[in-house]
Each structure stands twice: as structure tokens, then as C-alpha cells.
Amino acid sequence: MANHSAIPQLGLGTFGRTGDNGIQAIELALEIGYRHLDTAQSYNTEQTVGEAVRRSGLARDEVFITTKVADTHLAPADFMPSVRSSLDTIGVDQVDLLLIHWPVPNDVVPFESYMTALKDAQDKGYARLIGVSNFTIDHLERAAKLLGPGSLVTNQVEIHPWLQVPTMRDYARSAGLRLTAYQPLVKGQVAQDDVLKAIANELATTPAAVALAFLMAEGHIIIPASSSRRNLENNRAATALSLSAQHMDAIRQLDRGYRHINPTKSPHWDD
Numbered sequence: 021m022a023n024h025s026a027i028p029q030l031g032l033g034t035f036g037r038t039g040d041n042g043i044q045a046i047e048l049a050l051e052i053g054y055r056h057l058d059t060a061q062s063y064n065t066e067q068t069v070g071e072a073v074r075r076s077g078l079a080r081d082e083v084f085i086t087t088k089v090a091d092t093h094l095a096p097a098d099f100m101p102s103v104r105s106s107l108d109t110i111g112v113d114q115v116d117l118l119l120i121h122w123p124v125p126n127d128v129v130p131f132e133s134y135m136t137a138l139k140d141a142q143d144k145g146y147a148r149l150i151g152v153s154n155f156t157i158d159h160l161e162r163a164a165k166l167l168g169p170g171s172l173v174t175n176q177v178e179i180h181p182w183l184q185v186p187t188m189r190d191y192a193r194s195a196g197l198r199l200t201a202y203q204p205l206v207k208g209q210v211a212q213d214d215v216l217k218a219i220a221n222e223l224a225t226t227p228a229a230v231a232l233a234f235l236m237a238e239g240h241i242i243i244p245a246s247s248s249r250r251n252l253e254n255n256r257a258a259t260a261l262s263l264s265a266q267h268m269d270a271i272r273q274l275d276r277g278y279r280h281i282n283p284t285k286s287p288h289w290d291d
């Protein structure tokens with residue numbers, strides 16, 4: 021079985037953290053104590069992630085780095101060169117986790133070819149762990165048949181209090197697969213939620229921290245993004261926040277299938 025216990029449950033999303041400001045934000049997160057950075061070929065933040073880690077003075081093995089192969093690089097001729105280019109851009113010999121960013125609609129690039137290439141990248145030592153993003157249950161079952169159960173450590177999908185993906189959550193639990201919750205704060209919008217606000221008032225914290233504590237209590241890995249010290253610290257403090265069964269139940273009621281990221285290339289979602 022894949023060792024997903026090695027993935028720090030709190031990570032930092034890096035979408036939009038480009039250039040000098042991006043490097044500074046990521047470096048600040050590392051200073052505050054974040055040890056898991058989520059980048060992608062398509063974010064233009066692989067370089068900023070690498071630079072921030074180098075500036076932090078932390079040893080390579082103290083920071084868990086994830087990157088994702090873009091859907092434009094999944095064809096056989098492009099896959100491995102793109103992974104080697106990611107390693108060069110980040111400035112590492114190996115990433116901790118390599119994901120397929122999006123499945124290819126209608127298998128225009130054959131599913132078997134890019135999933136086998138992902139495993140080959142791991143076998144070559146380019147990635148310690150492998151996983152996927154935006155996959156459906158059908159994709160996950162096909163992957164398990166092809167690569168063997170437990171080969172993939174995570175499926176990174178949109179999850180937050182308004183989109184709790186119960187079908188995917190239950191499937192992942194039964195398959196021993198961790199879900200990584202992307203956009204866990206709906207770009208900060210969850211801070212306006214009245215139920216989260218009420219719980220936050222009771223616990224003397226913020227609605228964002230309550231949302232993140234909920235997702236962690238559900239067993240998910242979370243990757244909220246921020247550039248501000250206040251929000252970075254607040255989001256990290258969620259790791260020490262414990263919610264009662266009553267709070268958990270109240271937040272479970274907030275699920276309304278609100279999907280924020282749904283481009284035309286999206287698969288047919290399970291929830």
C-alpha cells in the first residue's frame with residue numbers, strides 16, 4: 021500500500037503566488053511552519069516554490085513538494101520531458117508527490133498511456149509518491165486495475181463545507197485513498213458563512229479556521245493559499261482546533277453541491 025501518512029495534512033496552495041511576491045509569501049509560510057507546498061506545471065509557481073525552499077534554509081527532506089503534470093503534457097512524447105523540466109524548474113532531483121492534474125476528456129490521449137507514464141516517473145525516481153487530481157470514481161477504478169490497488173496516494177479535488185462530495189469521500193475511504201481538498205476556502209468566500217461564523221464566535225477563532233478544521237477532521241489533506249501573515253497563521257492554527265460532534269453535524273448540513281471550479285474539460289463528477 022502507498023504510504024500516504026507521509027503527507028503533511030496541512031499544505032500551502034501556491035496558485036497565483038508568482039514572482040517576488042510569490043516567493044516571499046511561500047517563504048513566510050515556511051517560516052510560520054508550513055512543510056507541504058502544492059504547485060503545478062500550469063501555475064508558474066514551480067520556480068517560486070524551489071526558490072522559497074532554498075531561501076528558507078530548510079533541508080530538502082523537511083519540505084513536502086507536490087507538482088502536477090498539465091493536461092497539455094500527457095501525450096507520450098511530452099510526459100517525461102515535462103516531468104524532468106519540472107524538477108529542473110523547482111531545482112530538485114525528486115518531488116514528493118506527482119499528480120496528473122486533469123484526466124483527458126474522452127481519452128483523446130489514452131488513459132493507459134499517461135497513467136503508465138506516471139508510474140514510470142515514480143520508478144525512475146522522479147517522484148516518491150504518485151496520485152491524481154480531478155479524477156472520478158470510474159477513473160480511480162481504472163487506475164487501480166491498471167497499476168494495482170494502493171498505487172495512488174491521493175485524489176486532489178475541490179472540497180469545502182459547501183461541496184463535501186459524499187460519494188467520492190465514501191469511495192475514497194473504502195479504497196484507502198486520501199482526498200486532498202483544493203480551494204478549501206472557496207477563495208475566502210467561506211468566511212461569510214453564518215454557521216461557520218457562529219461556531220467561530222463560540223470557539224474564539226475565524227470561520228476559515230473552522231472550515232479547515234472540519235475538512236481535517238473528515239480526514240482530508242488541505243491546501244489553503246494565502247499571502248498574508250495573519251491568514252497563514254490563522255489557517256495553520258486550524259490544525260490545533262477541535263470541533264465537537266455537534267459542530268461537525270452542523271457543518272455537514274452546509275453541503276449544497278456548490279462547485280466553484282468546473283471548466284469545460286471537467287469529467288462527469290460523481291457528486
Ligand SMILES: NC(=O)c1ccc[n+]([C@@H]2O[C@H](COP(=O)([O-])OP(=O)(O)OC[C@H]3O[C@@H](n4cnc5c(N)ncnc54)[C@H](OP(=O)(O)O)[C@@H]3O)[C@@H](O)[C@H]2O)c1
Pocket residue numbers: 032033034035036058059121153154176177201202203204205206207208209211226228229243244245246247248251252254255281
Ligand atoms: N488540482 C486542481 O485542479 C486545483 C484547482 C484549484 C486550486 N488548486 C490548489 O488549491 C490551492 C488552494 O486553492 P485556491 O488558492 O484557489 O483558493 P483557497 O485556498 O480556497 O483561497 C485562497 C484565497 O482565500 C484567502 N484566504 C486565505 N486564508 C483566509 C482566511 N483565513 N480568511 C479569509 N480569506 C482567506 C486568500 O487571500 P489572502 O492571500 O489575502 O490571505 C486567497 O485569496 C491552490 O493554490 C492550488 O494549489 C488545485
